Every structure is written in C-alpha cells, then in structure tokens.
Amino acid sequence: MKTGVRRLALATGVIFVILIVHLTYIQAIAGERLYLNPLNPRLNLVEQQTQRGAIYDRAGRVLARTVGNPGQFQRQYPYGPATALVVGYVSGRFGSSGLEASRDGDLLGLTGWQHLLNQGRRLMGQVARGNDLTLTLDAELQRLATSLLAGRRGAAVALDPRTGAVLALASSPTFDPNRLEEEWQRINSPGAGSPLLNRAIQGLYPPGSIMKLVTATAALEVDPGILQRDFYCPGYLEVQGWKLTCPRPHGHLNFQQAMMYSCNVTFATLALEAGADKFKETAALYGFDKPLKFDLPVEESRVPGRLNASALAEGAIGQGAVLATPLQMAMVTAAIANKGILMQPYLVEKVTAAGGRLLWQAVPRPLQVVTGAKVATDIKEAMVATVNGGTATAASLPGIQVAAKTGSAQNPGGEAHAWLVAFAPADEPRIAVAVVVENAGAGGVVAAPLAREILAAALRR
Template sequence: MKFAMDKTDKRIIKVLVSLTVMFLSLAVYLSYFQMFRAAEIVKSSYNKRLWASEESVLRGSILDRNGTVLAYSEKGENGQARRYPFGRLYSHVIGYSYREYGKSGLENSYNSYLVNASRNPLEEIAQKITGPSENGNKLVLTIDHELQKKAQKHLSGKKGSIILMNPKTGEIYAMVSNPDFNPANLGESWAEIVEDEESPLLNRSTMGLYAPGSVFKIITATAALENSLGAGYDCKGSIVIDGYELRDYGGKAHGRVDIKKAMEVSCNSAFASLGLELGEDALRGEAEKYMFNEKIPFDLKTKNSVFPAGRMSKAELGATAIGQGKVLVTPLNMLLAVSTIANGGEMVEPHIVKEVVSADGKTIMSIEPKTLKTVTDSLTAQAISEMMVGVVQSGTGKNARIRSVKVAGKTGTAENESEKEHAWFVGFAPADDPDVAVVVVLENMGSTGGASAAPIARDMMTGYFSRK
C-alpha cells in the first residue's frame, strides 16, 4: 500500500511541476509580448480590437506645423470616410487608410494614436470602465504646408525626391517623392497604381536606393581628414586603376589639387586616389558611421543604404570612393549625412511628427530633438563645411548661391543602369550657423547636379528663409 501511495505522490508532483512550468512559460511569453512586441501588435492590421476602435472612434485629423488640416474624417450614412483635401501632395507622408487596401505612411505608423486605441493594459482597463473615446487623437506634423507645395511643384514631371530639414533638431519641413498617387480616390485607381512600372506607391525619399555619385565625397572626405590624408593630387582628367579608367566629368583635367580644391571642382581622380589610400575597411567604417547598412529610426518606413559587403578590387574601391560602383543611398540618409556636417559632427534623429494631441487639446506626446550619434569631431566637420562653401561660391554648386546668405553644398552626377545620370544636390544654410538642410535627387535626369538639382535646392532654402 505504501508503494502505491509513493507512486501516486510522484505522479502528483510531476503534474504540479508540469503545470508550474507551463504557467511560468505562459507568463514569460506574455511578458515578452507586452515588453517587446506590444507596439507592433497594436499596429497590426490583424488586430481585431483595433478594427473595433476604428469603427467606433472618429479617426483623428492630421495637421501641418501651422494648423493647416491635411487629413480628416467625417461621419456619413455608411460610417466614417477619410478625406485628403490636398490629394497627391501628402501621398507618401500621410499615406492612406482604407479597409479594402490597408494603410500606409503615417496613417499606418501612427494608427493606434489616430484611433485612440489602448497601448498598455492599464489604458485598456480604463477604457473598459469609462468607455472608448468618440474621437481619435490629432497628429501635428513638423511639415510646413507651403514648403511642401513648393517641393511638389519643383518635382512636377520629374522622378525623384526633395527633403528639407532642420539639421539641429531633425524636424522635416518638406518631404516629397514623385511619381505619386492620389489617396482621395484610391478605390477608382488602385489597379492602375499597383501595376504602374514607375512605382508610385514607393516613397523614394525614405526607400529609394540611388547611386550617390559625388555627394558621397562628403563621406570620403571625412575619412580622409580623420586619417590626415588629402595633401595633393595631380589630376589629368582620368585615373586608371588596374586597367579600369575612372574619368572626371567631361574628361576635364584639374591639375594639381588638394582635398579642398578637389571637393570644389568634384575631382574624381583625386577622390578615387583617396579611396585607395584609405583602404576598404576605413571607407566602409566611415560610411557605416553615417548610417549605411543600418536602419534609420524614423516615423515612416525606411530602407538601409548599402555599402557593399565582401572584398573589393582596387578599381571597385576607387569607384566607391566617388559614389559609384555598388554603393547605394536613400535621399533621407544623404540628408542626414550633410546635416551631420552642418551640426558639427553630430547626427540628429529625423522626425516628421511634432506632437500628438487629444481631442480635448491635451498634449499626449511631444517629440524632442535627439542625437543619434557623434559621427566625427567638430574640427573635421568645420573643414568639410568650408570645402562645401567653396563648392557653392566658386565650384560646381554655383547655382545654389543665395544673395546675402552663405550656402554650403555638394553636387553629384551619378551614373546608373540607365543611360541618363541622376542629378544630386545636398547642402545647408547659413553655412556659419545652419538651420536648414536640403537634399534634391532627380532620377535619370540626364544632366549634372549643378545644372538641375542645385537651383531647386536654392529655391527651397530661399522659400524656407522667407517663411521664418
């Protein structure tokens, strides 16, 4: 009898241990989701509680920094309808929200705020007691509506991106990508949009990957100065590396140049030579300090800029140092790079949402400036800034000059798979105390950055100063 009791006790103990392990596993599993994946789950289109919130709560409005209403909802006989009064203008920033087609842009990333959905257990319990709010929260953006319109006008009939940002705070004043689409009549044109080979749904500002061309020389120059390189080069209009010829634009020979002059005239021969002196590891390390191969934290979806993995040949390294070869960059990443120089070597985190405000006017969340990382020291940043001033005053970026304002900039003309080059300009002003930075990339423009992109950048910065 004693033996039978012992066996029973052992079985009971085994069951209790198993139940305890299962309970602890469940607690750990739920804690993991609450701590690390709660935000993801709240945003998920499969979250049925969120669907219920969207049906019962009037979706919050989205406003620019000055109070202009950019998106709003209104109730009708068949439920609520989302309105986009400016059509295409904010197609990639605000995006769209439709039950049939899902969500994109800020409508997706800030969905839980817009429908005032609970984001933690305490909020959820409170909502069960008091009932859900009838109105969602408002998003106030950093965007300036007038500057956004100006950027869209400049991209009319072109492919590419324009972004305007404060390099000290990370506030985005304008962000336009083209081709675009009209979220106001998405149902009528959805099939046409998704089949369009020009990819109008793609936000080129944050997810377009481009050969950077000579704007990448900012990164090469940073590495060169940090390694005390760049004293002098003899430019003959081209350089041959292991049998591969890299030509300067138009085959122009610049003669004897140091790094400052090489930046002003955008000398490929000098910068390719610099790349060889630096070596692959140093150049890759510098690019990664500038956020290549790393996710940029932002309110909208982003793609990683690419500095290629694996060992390069000398010819590939020379091409990479001038922004050709396999190196690819997003316009947003290039804007952060030039803003880092403007900000004395400190890279700030970009943001396009200024604050979240409840229906009764209370601030729920306010986004403050945040430093992402220190990329380089202030002396190096100052030296590159002075080189970029030379680019605009007497080099390839003369078309970006603004009367009575000192502008720093860099042009780029990037070869790619097509027969027409991308035209780039990145810059900031006033050069001595910058409060605006700009990136312009014109896809397959077939002309130089100095000729096509620099005048647009100038007008965007002038527009900003007129709005201050």
C-alpha cells in the first residue's frame, strides 16, 4: 500500500513536469507569436497609444503612414487601391490584413526588447513609436499593373529573378483602404468578386500551358537529346482511352517549335516519357506542394499526389488537378531566367527604427537549385522563339529581347484563363512577370499585352 502511494506521488510529479514544460513553451517560446496574433484584443489598446510605423516602397515613396495625435491617429494609404492587397489595412472595426497584419509587431514596435521599452513609454504616458518598413515593391509599377487589370479579375506578379525581390504583386478587383467604412458593404457583397482576396498569392488557377516550362525542365533533365528529336503531332494523343487534343494538328516539329506553338501532344508525350515521379519532383523543386515562407500568407500550389498516365498527361499541360498561384508561376519563370536557381521571394527589404536606425535587412538567398544552367538556357531559347514567332509575339518589345510562354487554362467557370509569363532582357534578365486574367480567352491575346506594358515600364527605368 505504501509503495502505491509512492508511485502515485511519482506519477503526479511526472504529469506536473509535463505541464511545466508545456506552459514554458506556451509562455516563453510561443509567447511573442501568440501576443502578435491579430485576434489579440491587447493590440487594439496598444494601437491607440502607439504611432504606427510607416511603410515605404523601394524608392522611399509612402505607401502607408499615420497622421494625427494620440487617441485620434489616422492611417493613410496614398496609393489606395493599388497597394491595398499588399499593404493591407488596419481598423478597429474590421481588424487588419496584409503587411499591416503580418508585420504588426514591427509596425507597433512590439518585438524583442523594443516591446519592453515601448511598454515602459506607454506606462509613463508617452507615445510609443513603431518601426518603419521599406518594401521591395515598386509603387509605380504596382499602380500600372493594377490599372492594367482594372475592370477584370486577375493578378500580376513581377520579381527580380536575380534576388527574388517582389517588384509588383497586383490583384484585381481591389478596394480602397482609405474608405473602408464606406466600402465595406460593397467589398463583401457577392457580386464584388472578392476584392479582399489577393489573387496573386491566394488565387489557385490551373496554370495551363505555362506548366509546360516545368514539363520541359523534367524532360530535358531526363534526356537532353530531345532537343534534336523530331516530334509528330496528329492533333490528338490517346492515353488510357482518354483523348488529349491540340487546337490543330501541328504535324512534324522539334522541341523549340513545340514550345512556340504550345503543342499539347508533344509535352504530354515528354511527360509520359519522363514519368510521374520526375514530373512531381521537378514541380516540387520549383515550389509546388510546399509551404512558402513569405511576408504574406501564400496558398500552396499543388500537383496531385498520385498521377496515373492520363492525369500525368493532363498535368503536363497544366490542366486537371494541377493548381498554381500567379506567384508560383512567376517563381518558375524567375528560376529559368536566373539559370536554374530559384531565389527566395521577399517583400520587406528592411525594418528601420523611428530615428532611421537599421534594425533588420533582408538578404537575398537561393531557395532551391532547380536545374542546371544548360537546361535553363535551352528553355529560355525556346521562350525567346515563342516571342519572336510563336504564340507570344504580342509580348515583344522594341530593342529588348523578351522570353515568354503563353497559357490558356481551361476551367469550369467559362472561357479560358489567359496566362502569360515572361522575363527580359533575355540575356541578362532583370524582371520576370506572371500575368493571369480570369475567363478572358487566349493568353497570347489578352495577357501578353499586359505583361508587355509591365516589362516596358520596369525596364525603362
């Protein structure tokens, strides 16, 4: 009986130790993350007593600032709807979104030792001052991209392929964060097209023929000899009794021509030859089926887990259950532009304290070596040919060689989604873009001119 008591005491001790470890985790390790959760009502109190930091674009243009006196702070967004889905909003009534939500801790000066300092200030009745953010975003490019998409549903992403810096992250429709109170009803009405949804990172679309860039990477890795091979397209391909078609029979063509005219039969054949595992593996290297660490919440792009032959053939041309965000497809393009090295995309360049002291700076770093320079160059040349005489001629720029790939993604919602991904200049790429316009038709017709404008504006500077 006495041994029983001792064992019970021991068991109690063990259970209490578990509780102690758990509580230490909750309070000491996860503490700051829990505190900065947007659901924390304490942040609202801090908000009223803190001058929130400003947000600048890469050239120092103001994207968000706080004016007024303690108690009556007002948040202004000079670029309004253009940056609304990146910068987000903060409101006592409607909560917060975008960087205003994800970087709340920096903007209110609540991270690390600053938390204690600012808490002391507030206790003494002084106004605490948050930190400023400088983004990689180019506000003018962002404004241009948003205005190009105006009136349509879609998204445009521009990256610097050499660093992964996000230059533009536009989504349409959007909203005016300066007039949230007035607009809230309209924003949430069913016909508004979900303006709070950042389609560039949260929209999952079938990528259509853009996916052929991934298929091409997989195929070239398996067999570089396909560059010299002669393919034949009778206009259809039968896989397991399922018929995959091309808009027209392309007849005899080589790899580059298959890319130029976006031949479904050839790329489906290449994928079947490379195999489902290789296809999935290549997609994963590009970033599919993996959570992406980013300054805003990104939806995971996906390739279905088990691919039988017909699903593989479908997936190779970006149809079926393959879904991708515009950011994901911009990453694919940027990796090809950057000789096969995918850089980690990032949006916040640096965090500075109120006095201008640098607190944190982003360091560009490779996310993944996707493929070798040779394969990347081969695909680039096919993309150049696509602009010079293929489906993407509408994306060409005078004096600057553009490389591009079009896509027209079939979807149950009506007309095809028009896609275009491009980078330029082809020899020394400084910008990679991905544009998608929902239910607008052929990518070469609708999306290409948009991408062209964005490239032109970015390279003019």
